[in-house]
Amino acid sequence: MVRPFRRLSLALALAAALLAPAARAEAPHETLTIGLSQFPSNFNPLIESMVAKSYVLGMALRPFTVYDDHWHLTCMLCTRLPTLENGLAVKETEPDGQAGVAITYTIQPKATWGDGVPVTTADVKFTWEVGRDPRSGISDAEMFRRIRAIDIKDNKTFTLHVDKLTFDYNAINDFQLLPAHLETRAFADPAQYRTRTLYDTDTTNPGLYFGPYRITQVVRGQYVVLEPNPTWWGRKPAFKRIVVRAIDSTPALEAALISGGVDMIAGEVGFTLDAALAFQTRHRPEWRVIYKPGLSYEHISLNLDNPILADRRVRQALLLALDRQTMMHQIFQDRQRVADGPVNPLDWCYDPHVKHYAYDPAAAARLLDAAGWKTGPDGLRRNAWGQPLAFEIMTTAGLRNREVMEMVVRQEWRRLGIAVSIRNQPARVFFSQSVLRHAFPGAAMFAWISAPESVPRAMLASDMVPGPDNNFAGENVTGYRNPRMDALLSAIETELDKNKRGILWKQLQALYAEDLPALPLTFRSDPFVLPVWLQGVEPTGDQYPTTLWVENWFVKQVK
Amino acid sequence: MTRHLLLRLVQGALVLLVMSFLVYALMGLMPGDPVEMMAAASPSMTPEDVARLKALYGVDQPLLHRYLVWLGRALSGDFGYSRLTALPVAATLGPALRNSLALMGGGLSLGLLLALPCGAVAALRQGGWSDRLLNLLAFATISLPMFWLGLLLIMLFAVDLAWLPASGVETVGNGDLADRLRHLLLPTLTVALGCFGPYLRYSRSVLAAALREPWVRTARAKGLSWRQVLLRHCLRHALIPLFTVLALDFGGLFSGVLVTESVFAYPGMGKLIYDAVLGSDYNLALAALLLATLTTLLGNLAADLAHGLLDKRVRPA
Numbered sequence: 001m002v003r004p005f006r007r008l009s010l011a012l013a014l015a016a017a018l019l020a021p022a023a024r025a026e027a028p029h030e031t032l033t034i035g036l037s038q039f040p041s042n043f044n045p046l047i048e049s050m051v052a053k054s055y056v057l058g059m060a061l062r063p064f065t066v067y068d069d070h071w072h073l074t075c076m077l078c079t080r081l082p083t084l085e086n087g088l089a090v091k092e093t094e095p096d097g098q099a100g101v102a103i104t105y106t107i108q109p110k111a112t113w114g115d116g117v118p119v120t121t122a123d124v125k126f127t128w129e130v131g132r133d134p135r136s137g138i139s140d141a142e143m144f145r146r147i148r149a150i151d152i153k154d155n156k157t158f159t160l161h162v163d164k165l166t167f168d169y170n171a172i173n174d175f176q177l178l179p180a181h182l183e184t185r186a187f188a189d190p191a192q193y194r195t196r197t198l199y200d201t202d203t204t205n206p207g208l209y210f211g212p213y214r215i216t217q218v219v220r221g222q223y224v225v226l227e228p229n230p231t232w233w234g235r236k237p238a239f240k241r242i243v244v245r246a247i248d249s250t251p252a253l254e255a256a257l258i259s260g261g262v263d264m265i266a267g268e269v270g271f272t273l274d275a276a277l278a279f280q281t282r283h284r285p286e287w288r289v290i291y292k293p294g295l296s297y298e299h300i301s302l303n304l305d306n307p308i309l310a311d312r313r314v315r316q317a318l319l320l321a322l323d324r325q326t327m328m329h330q331i332f333q334d335r336q337r338v339a340d341g342p343v344n345p346l347d348w349c350y351d352p353h354v355k356h357y358a359y360d361p362a363a364a365a366r367l368l369d370a371a372g373w374k375t376g377p378d379g380l381r382r383n384a385w386g387q388p389l390a391f392e393i394m395t396t397a398g399l400r401n402r403e404v405m406e407m408v409v410r411q412e413w414r415r416l417g418i419a420v421s422i423r424n425q426p427a428r429v430f431f432s433q434s435v436l437r438h439a440f441p442g443a444a445m446f447a448w449i450s451a452p453e454s455v456p457r458a459m460l461a462s463d464m465v466p467g468p469d470n471n472f473a474g475e476n477v478t479g480y481r482n483p484r485m486d487a488l489l490s491a492i493e494t495e496l497d498k499n500k501r502g503i504l505w506k507q508l509q510a511l512y513a514e515d516l517p518a519l520p521l522t523f524r525s526d527p528f529v530l531p532v533w534l535q536g537v538e539p540t541g542d543q544y545p546t547t548l549w550v551e552n553w554f555v556k557q558v559k
Numbered sequence: 560m561t562r563h564l565l566l567r568l569v570q571g572a573l574v575l576l577v578m579s580f581l582v583y584a585l586m587g588l589m590p591g592d593p594v595e596m597m598a599a600a601s602p603s604m605t606p607e608d609v610a611r612l613k614a615l616y617g618v619d620q621p622l623l624h625r626y627l628v629w630l631g632r633a634l635s636g637d638f639g640y641s642r643l644t645a646l647p648v649a650a651t652l653g654p655a656l657r658n659s660l661a662l663m664g665g666g667l668s669l670g671l672l673l674a675l676p677c678g679a680v681a682a683l684r685q686g687g688w689s690d691r692l693l694n695l696l697a698f699a700t701i702s703l704p705m706f707w708l709g710l711l712l713i714m715l716f717a718v719d720l721a722w723l724p725a726s727g728v729e730t731v732g733n734g735d736l737a738d739r740l741r742h743l744l745l746p747t748l749t750v751a752l753g754c755f756g757p758y759l760r761y762s763r764s765v766l767a768a769a770l771r772e773p774w775v776r777t778a779r780a781k782g783l784s785w786r787q788v789l790l791r792h793c794l795r796h797a798l799i800p801l802f803t804v805l806a807l808d809f810g811g812l813f814s815g816v817l818v819t820e821s822v823f824a825y826p827g828m829g830k831l832i833y834d835a836v837l838g839s840d841y842n843l844a845l846a847a848l849l850l851a852t853l854t855t856l857l858g859n860l861a862a863d864l865a866h867g868l869l870d871k872r873v874r875p876a
Binding site: 033041042043047048050051134135139140141142174191194217221243245246247251252253256258259260261429432433436451473474 | 615
């Protein structure tokens, strides 16, 4: 009788030991654990753009310039933003006669890589060489190609000679420095650089980082650990350790949050809006949820080569028939605002007086009547030849919010006598085969992601319509062609006077609202789920992550 | 026997070759390539960048040419780099493989350990209340969606009772054995419950059939107890078809279980293969799928050999 009892006791003791959580050896909130729904595919700041990577590297590196949470261009690694007014930017004429610009930046004097080597202009020159080499695998090389030459003044000051003078000449946000003293060897064979970069072969090397934190541990696919960088020159960061965990399933992410596995969920790449709304309903007191409207412009692109949709009156009628305000209320609990065009209301160049299409089904019906689409006995509208007013709408299959919006849109158009059939596709098929090939027959619902004061040339310029002649390279997927719009796009790009540019932006928005190549729906909001004790996180709404200001995050004691 | 073994190995190699081409071709036929996916995530990438990267990654070449280049390298042991992890494929596969072996090995073993005795009890008490109860339990576990079962376990053990972690493989900074076992418990239980039902039904069926055999009556007439008959005679008889089922599941040790891995944020082979296929990571997807194919083939071969050992009538010449 004794032996079975002893066995049982042993088994219970083992189970208890297994179930007992490890004792916390540190004071509360010394470690901040952040949940993301994505893991970076690599850690080199120039190879392949990815939100999760930008988020992690935002704590360990700093770009020269960046748009802040008010969407103003500001210096991070440089000491002063160069402008034509302060003399740090000077117009120059390029060899081909075009207007270029010479821009002088000075690196923060105390900026030092984590291994104690100062950040210098040698790093600038090396990064430029890597960026402009076509073999290096850098994904976004346009900025490096546009830099014609670099003059080194001293260890900290350099001048870029850029071959085109645009209004955003001083924004070198994508110029992410690489440490020349470490990466030169990996770049010896440029074609092998993408597999030999130390950012991926020796990710925890302290010399790769100069931000407030540096990466000290990486378990691929699972988590990244960051610890304070002793060479950081700015405000001392509050946490002894930041852990970024990747959990791509929404239920698992929520479970990790409420069980204490993560402290917060990043808005940049975490919950979808509907998941956050549901979460907030269930767990309101312990967390605060910030909904930050961003630069993802949700809209319905219309194929203007479709004879039905080529008529501007039809497009305007389609928008007037949508009760977008109620959609925002019912689907998004008013966490997203109705959009009037591709320019976000948070952007300085947004025109608050741009034409707003309020819900007006009667006006929509009048427009369709005028366009020759009369309601028949079956409730459907037909033209004089008996052709029904019918087309197809597509979106990304499986994205709940979009599919719900699509259902509402179809219902509201159906009420007006328009027959709309739904044909959704998986995101990969939808974008590569239908949208970016200008091959959707009617309407396509999706989002464009842009930047503050981003000129929508790719979306609206006549020469950007994807087709065999440009190897399907453009992004003007509606097939919109308007010489006036082309002229405005070019004028905005090169207009340096902000006031004059503002006027041009107004004209662009007015023309867009009149022509409606796409029907504006909303700007997507990113939900940031934060514990009540964490303060200082300021969502930007633009493409620059909150972690670029991680040193401002702090713990507020909660009673 | 040696000839049979060699023949099977040659057949296996051919299957692998065909599989590698099929997987490569199917992935190549999927819309969008890795560079287009990069471009979709980076609005500032220009058409020139896209063309340059396509040439650099070789995705501008015809599919057959790319496949032959890959095959040539793979035959010399170079499986290339993973696009999703920026590491050599072997370095990416290693940890996922270990995790899957632990999860699937533990889950399948536990499922089998629970199912076999329960199947035996159900077979011995056919029609009785214990048989009905066990059948009900089997059908319940078969019917439960894995993601829902996993979430229930998380809610109970990780959220409400706070006994076990909700997800992951280890606590950051504390990856000792006990910690890893704590992380493994819930996903293992989910996998075990997932295979418990089918194993129970299968073992009950084969044991019940064995119990109706004349030699069982003979054994009983010789004075052996039901337990002795079951353990010494019926179980051996029942193991033969069970091995076939287990051999098919053996491949799962290396291909993982996607739903459970997703629910528990457990980085195993299932999730890896899924991400690699969706992310157009040819090198990683091919290596992982071929590994899963290879282990399934080996599992079948092992089952055939085991058949021969257990039943001399089916031993190959």
